[in-house]
Amino acid sequence: MKKREIESRTEELLKPIAKENRVMIYDVEYVKEAGEYYLRIFLDKEGGVDINDCVAVNRALSDALDVEDYIDDQYTLEVSSKGLGRKLTKDRHLEHEIGNSIDVKLYAAVDDQKVFTGKLVSFDKENIVIDIGGEKRAFNRKDISGTKLTLDI
Numbered sequence: 001m002k003k004r005e006i007e008s009r010t011e012e013l014l015k016p017i018a019k020e021n022r023v024m025i026y027d028v029e030y031v032k033e034a035g036e037y038y039l040r041i042f043l044d045k046e047g048g049v050d051i052n053d054c055v056a057v058n059r060a061l062s063d064a065l066d067v068e069d070y071i072d073d074q075y076t077l078e079v080s081s082k083g084l085g086r087k088l089t090k091d092r093h094l095e096h097e098i099g100n101s102i103d104v105k106l107y108a109a110v111d112d113q114k115v116f117t118g119k120l121v122s123f124d125k126e127n128i129v130i131d132i133g134g135e136k137r138a139f140n141r142k143d144i145s146g147t148k149l150t151l152d153i
Contacts, residue, residue, distance in 0.1 A: 006030045006071055010039060010061075013068060017060045018043070023053050024096075026082040027089070030075075037075035039065075042082045044096070049081035085151040094123045094147070101150035104130060106143050117150050 001009075007028045018025050026042040043049045043057060058079040065077070088094050088102060097120050104116045116137065118130030127138045128147065 001070060001072065003030050006039070009068075009070060010041075010065075013064050014041065014057075014061055017057055017064065021053060021056050021060070023049060023057060026086070026093070030071075037073045039071070039075050039077050041077070041079045042086070043079065044082045054079045054081070085149050088147040088149065091123070094120065094128070097149060098122070102130065103148050103150050104128060104139050104144055105146045105148075106139065107145045108143070110143075 007030050010030070011025060011028045014025055014028065023043045023045045026044045027040075028042075029038070029040040031038050031040065041057065041061065043053060045053065058077060061079065062077055065071070086093075088097060100120060101117060102120045104118075106114050106116075108114070116130065116132060116139070118132035118137065121129040121131050121136055123129065125141070127140055128144065129136055129138045131137075
């Protein structure tokens with residue numbers, strides 16, 4: 001089974017578990033790092049995810065994965081909060097962050113700059129619009145190498 005299929009099938013399996021535990025599925029990743037496979041579940045909820053949320057979802061999902069048994073590789077299941085400065089890789093991530101400060105990183109510099117920071121105003125299939133100090137700026141998604149939440153330290 002391919003990576004995308006595993007992620008998609010896991011997300012479908014996870015939906016009722018997330019609903020029951022009152023958390024939102026932020027992302028599902030199936031990756032190979034240093035020869036080991038990891039199935040990573042990232043959660044979010046109003047007020048933040050705590051360790052009890054992660055433990056409850058981990059146990060329920062682990063049981064469901066044992067029953068379904070569709071992943072051939074040996075893997076480690078990890079369940080955590082989405083984390084600070086998390087990459088915004090899907091439209092649902094962007095939707096959730098409208099009004100918040102994000103970093104937009106470009107493949108090629110524009111005005112001698114590759115990273116722009118501003119409040120996410122809107123997005124569609126072609127563009128992401130951020131407000132930088134009162135000025136709205138649109139970036140074509142084809143020119144964007146990545147977006148993430150801005151870390152305010």
